[in-house]
Amino acid sequence: MYTLEKAKEPTRKAFGIRLKEYGAIDSDFVVFEADIGASTSSILFGNEFPKRYFNMGIAELGMTDAAAGMAAGGRTVFVSSYGIFLSTRALEAIRTCICYPNLNVKFMGSHGGLTAAIDGVTHQATEDIANICTLPNMKMAVPCDTNSARKLFDLAIHTAGPFYVRLLRDAYYEIYDEGTEFSLGGSHVLREGKDITIGTYGDMVFQALAAAKRLAEQGIEAEVIDFYSIKPFDYARLVASIQKTGKLFVIENHQRRNGLGYEIADYLITNRYYILYKHIGLADTFAESGRYQEILGKYHLDGSAIEEEVKKMIDTCR
Amino acid sequence: MEEKEKEKLSDIAKHVREIILTMIYEAQSGHPGGSLSVADIMTVLYFKQLQIDPKNPKWNERDRFVLSKGHACPAWYSCLQLRGFFDEKHIHTFRRMDSILQGHPDMNKTPGVDMTTGSLGMGAAAAVGMALEAKLEGSPRRVYTVVGDGELNEGVIWEVMQSSVKFKLDNFCMIVDRNGLQLDGPTNAVMPIHDLTQIIEGFGWYVQEIDGHSIQEIDKACSNAKQKKGIPSCIIANTVKGKGVSCMENQLKWHGRAPSTEEYNQAVREIRNGGCRCIH
Ligand SMILES: Cc1ncc(C[n+]2csc(CCOP(=O)(O)OP(=O)(O)O)c2C)c(N)n1
Ligand SMILES: [Mg+2]
Numbered sequence: 016m017y018t019l020e021k022a023k024e025p026t027r028k029a030f031g032i033r034l035k036e037y038g039a040i041d042s043d044f045v046v047f048e049a050d051i052g053a054s055t056s057s058i059l060f061g062n063e064f065p066k067r068y069f070n071m072g073i074a075e076l077g078m079t080d081a082a083a084g085m086a087a088g089g090r091t092v093f094v095s096s097y098g099i100f101l102s103t104r105a106l107e108a109i110r111t112c113i114c115y116p117n118l119n120v121k122f123m124g125s126h127g128g129l130t131a132a133i134d135g136v137t138h139q140a141t142e143d144i145a146n147i148c149t150l151p152n153m154k155m156a157v158p159c160d161t162n163s164a165r166k167l168f169d170l171a172i173h174t175a176g177p178f179y180v181r182l183l184r185d186a187y188y189e190i191y192d193e194g195t196e197f198s199l200g201g202s203h204v205l206r207e208g209k210d211i212t213i214g215t216y217g218d219m220v221f222q223a224l225a226a227a228k229r230l231a232e233q234g235i236e237a238e239v240i241d242f243y244s245i246k247p248f249d250y251a252r253l254v255a256s257i258q259k260t261g262k263l264f265v266i267e268n269h270q271r272r273n274g275l276g277y278e279i280a281d282y283l284i285t286n287r288y289y290i291l292y293k294h295i296g297l298a299d300t301f302a303e304s305g306r307y308q309e310i311l312g313k314y315h316l317d318g319s320a321i322e323e324e325v326k327k328m329i330d331t332c333r
Numbered sequence: 334m335e336e337k338e339k340e341k342l343s344d345i346a347k348h349v350r351e352i353i354l355t356m357i358y359e360a361q362s363g364h365p366g367g368s369l370s371v372a373d374i375m376t377v378l379y380f381k382q383l384q385i386d387p388k389n390p391k392w393n394e395r396d397r398f399v400l401s402k403g404h405a406c407p408a409w410y411s412c413l414q415l416r417g418f419f420d421e422k423h424i425h426t427f428r429r430m431d432s433i434l435q436g437h438p439d440m441n442k443t444p445g446v447d448m449t450t451g452s453l454g455m456g457a458a459a460a461v462g463m464a465l466e467a468k469l470e471g472s473p474r475r476v477y478t479v480v481g482d483g484e485l486n487e488g489v490i491w492e493v494m495q496s497s498v499k500f501k502l503d504n505f506c507m508i509v510d511r512n513g514l515q516l517d518g519p520t521n522a523v524m525p526i527h528d529l530t531q532i533i534e535g536f537g538w539y540v541q542e543i544d545g546h547s548i549q550e551i552d553k554a555c556s557n558a559k560q561k562k563g564i565p566s567c568i569i570a571n572t573v574k575g576k577g578v579s580c581m582e583n584q585l586k587w588h589g590r591a592p593s594t595e596e597y598n599q600a601v602r603e604i605r606n607g608g609c610r611c612i613h
Contacts, residue, residue, distance in 0.1 A: 050483060050517045050524075054589075058517065070517055072486030072524030073453050100452065133362045133428055135436030137403065137451030305430030313430060 017205045019224065022160055022186040027125040029164035030182055031056025034093065034123075037172065038064045044091040044172065047082045049075045049100070055125045055182075057095040079105035082120050083112035091119045091172060097131070098124030098140030098181060102147050113177050114150040120178075121171045122147075127157065127181040128268030129297075129311060130218055135304040140181070141297050145273035147179045148246045154199065155245040157181040157217040160190045163243060166197040174199055181245075185307060187221050190241075202249035204256070208236035211262040211325055214253065214279065216242050219266050222311065226321035235329055237264075245275055250282060257283075262291040262332070264325055268316060271296035293328055295320065334549050338381075342548045345415065346376040350577045350604050352411035352424060358597040360428040362436070366587040367405040370512040370545070370572040371479055377551040378477060379412035387417040390444040396474050397463045399448040401456030402481035402510065403437040404589070410434050410443070418445035454487030456480075457507060461493055464505040464565075475559065479508045483515025486524045497565035498537035506558045506566045510545065512574035516588055529569055538567045545570025577604055 024032075034046065038060050045067040052058035052070060061068035071078035075096050082092045094101070101109070101124045113120045124143060131138040148155050154174060158164035164182070171178040190205065205220065206227050215223045220241045227237040238256050242249060257263050263283070265276040276294030283292060295315065302314055311317040349372045357363035379385075383396045400409045407427065414424055419433065426432035433442045437451025447463070450456035460478035467474050480490065497505055509529070517523050526532065534540045539561045543550040551570065558566035574588070575581030578600040592600060 048517070050486065050515055052517050054516065070523055073483050073515065074486045074488060074524075077488055104452070133360075133436055135428070135439070135451065137437040137449075303430065304428045304432065304436040309430045 017190045018192070020189045022189050024161060025183050025186045026158045026160065026164040027123070027182040027184065028056045029161040030123055030158070030168055030180065031059045033165040033168040035059040035063050037168065038067065041172070044093065045069065045085060046093045046095060047071055047078050047085075049073055049078045049096045051096060055095045055097070055123060057093070057123065075100040075105045076108055079108035080112055083108065083116070083118055086113070086118040086120050087116070089119065091121065093121045093123060095123045097126045097138060098143045099126065099138055102140055102143035106146055109147070109177070110150050114152045117152045117176045119176060122177075122179040123182055124179060125182040126184045127217060129302055129314070129316070130184040130268070130307060132302070132305055132307040132310040136301045139302060141302065142270050143181060144245060144267070144269045144275060148278075149273070150177075153177045153179060154247065155179045155181065156243055157245060158243060159217050159220045159241060160188060162189070162191040162193055162195060163197060166195070167243065170197055170199060181217060183218055187218055190220065197243060200244050200247040200249055202240050202242045202244060202252045204238060204240050204252070206237065206239040208238035208260065210236045210260060211264055211328065212238045212240065212253075212256040212260045213321065213325070214240050214242055214263060214265045215267060216245060216275065217268055219268050219316070222316070222318045223266060223321055225318035226325065229318070229322050230325055233326075235325065237325060242275065248278065253279065254288070257288060257290055262328055264321070264328060265294040266316065266321055267296045269296050271298055291328055291332065293324055295324060334552055339548050342376055342380055345380055346373050346548070347577075347604055347607065348415060349376055349408060349411040351601055352414065353407040354578070354592065354597060354600050354604070356407045356410065356424055356427040356434075357591050359425055361591045362428050363407055363591060364404040364589045365581060365592070366514065366574040366584070367402060367481060367510065367512065368408040369576045369578065369581065370574045371402070371405050371408050371510045372576065373546045373548060374479060374508055374510065374551055374570055375408045375412045377548055377555065379416050381552055382555045383477070384474065385416070385445070387445070390418055394472060394474050397447045397460070397476040399450065399456040399460040399463070399476070399478040400438055401450055401460070401478050402453065402484050403450030403456060406438045409438060409446070413443070413445040416445070419443070453481070453484040454489040457493045458489050460505065460507075461496055461502065464497070464502040465500060467504050468500070468502070473504075475504045475506065477506045477508065479510055481515070482509055482511040482513065482520045483523065485509065485526060494533065494536040494538070501563050502565045503562050506555065506568065508568045508570055510572050511569055512572045514574045514583070514585055514588065518585065533567045538565050540567045540569065542569045542571065545572035546576055579603065
């Protein structure tokens with residue numbers, strides 16, 4: 016179970032603070048930034064450890080290749096930018112020069128999904144899970160609050176090889192206490208329920224919890240799972256939950272196509288779990304500028320959308 | 334340029350600045366610094382140099398314009414609105430849901446916007462394609478793009494430097510809004526470039542360095558560029574980030590931050606009066 020308090024800072028900042036703290040614990044790793052350190056928070060590290068901080072200018076592709084070179088000797092390198100630029104412009108460098116040789120490069124990709132709603136499509140990383148997770152050797156995690164961001168930093172730096180952490184632009188809620196552990200391929204059940212499993216990650220965790228609360232008032236007990244480890248994924252937890260509920264609803268702030276929901280559907284069918292399944296995300300469309308919550312509503316990705324879709328699923332079983 | 338015309342354009346530029354601030358203030362989001370630094374350049378382009386028809390935004394023979402530093406789109410939207418490409422009411426919808434004025438330029442939503450931009454570097458490269466197309470069609474239309482000085486960090490800009498020369502794009506004019514600042518700091522600190530003029534000349538361009546807030550110099554440089562045959566033109570416009578609002582001038586923090594009510598009122602007053610100093 017969890018607590019829900021207004022967060023003081025977004026995960027991009029919490030991650031940046033931990034990056035800085037860890038700089039004093041481990042004197043070996045370095046950080047590359049592409050002129051948005053003030054926004055991603057990597058500047059916190061840069062101010063403390065200027066010699067280990069390389070601001071490469073607005074040059075995401077070259078920066079990522081330089082990170083590969085720095086990591087080629089075995090050193091751990093963090094690369095910071097907005098998720099959209101890392102997962103598109105720098106993609107070939109990530110694939111060919113980092114994932115293929117399996118180098119120790121960790122990515123902090125901020126403004127994941129529609130959390131950059133107000134800036135518009137050019138800044139919304141809505142295909143990052145697809146582009147990044149498809150790469151062999153890559154691992155990916157998505158924290159949703161301060162403590163998970165801190166813990167997933169530690170996980171990233173202690174896990175060999177390329178690792179991408181999807182960060183969020185704005186502050187939402189605090190869920191986890193300091194003592195909660197996060198592991199590679201792990202997940203957390205935030206709310207237990209017998210009627211349906213809701214699987215999600217990142218900011219959608221809050222939308223799902225809000226929906227689950229309203230569903231409970233209508234007699235539907237949803238089990239909400241934060242699958243913060245996108246790759247590798249906690250299939251054991253998923254299976255245990257759906258064996259209880261028999262229904263799975265997946266929501267993600269990402270394109271539906273090739274998102275986590277596609278991966279899960281493939282797993283379910285391959286392993287013959289023929290359950291009631293629904294997956295929502297961006298429906299093969301670009302979004303637009305606007306306030307975060309309004310945009311989620313318009314693109315059918317908010318708590319109300321979850322509530323509506325889950326009720327439809329429950330109804331088909333009645 | 335006659336004094337009267339200069340005055341007229343200066344007045345329009347003031348108006349453009351005021352609309353920029355209104356958009357960012359009302360949206361409580363956006364980039365005032367780089368919008369204000371490019372305001373005079375955009376004014377000269379839209380009210381003097383560009384061959385365009387607001388009634389027929391897709392007129393094939395129009396000159397093309399690409400704001401490669403797309404975050405400065407409030408300046409673009411202001412000029413388009415004042416030129417009559419769309420109604421004034423849209424100004425108040427900037428960055429809101431269902432708006433034709435997106436957070437970064439969208440060529441399918443805003444009349445007069447020729448290319449979708451916001452990811453730095455890409456607009457300039459797309460402009461090369463437009464210039465190539467004009468050549469292919471044997472059309473006299475011209476293609477203009479404005480890039481930021483921080484944007485010059487992007488590798489693709491230097492691909493543009495090469496291809497424009499190879500294809501003799503004398504119908505292509507790149508204007509660099511050299512305001513000396515980018516997001517994380519002064520351009521000189523984040524990624525220094527020594528002697529930009531010499532470097533771009535070295536690629537084979539016709540380069541002019543001007544005061545990017547002098548209406549006459551901007552106009553003259555654009556006209557000179559038109560005369561130059563066989564090579565692309567680059568205008569290095571020395572500007573001040575946040576120009577026109579003293580408390581925003583040369584201030585890094587005004588790169589991407591919206592003014593409060595008090596700051597907004599004060600800024601508008603200053604622009605209208607043309608020079609009263611900010612208190613803080
Ligand atoms: C590819 C890309 N990387 C990063 C950004 C984020 N960003 C927006 S504006 C900006 C600084 C731009 O500096 P400059 O080109 O000098 O523009 P100006 O000073 O005129 O605002 C950055 C890094 C972006 N929009 N696109
Ligand atoms: Mg600049």
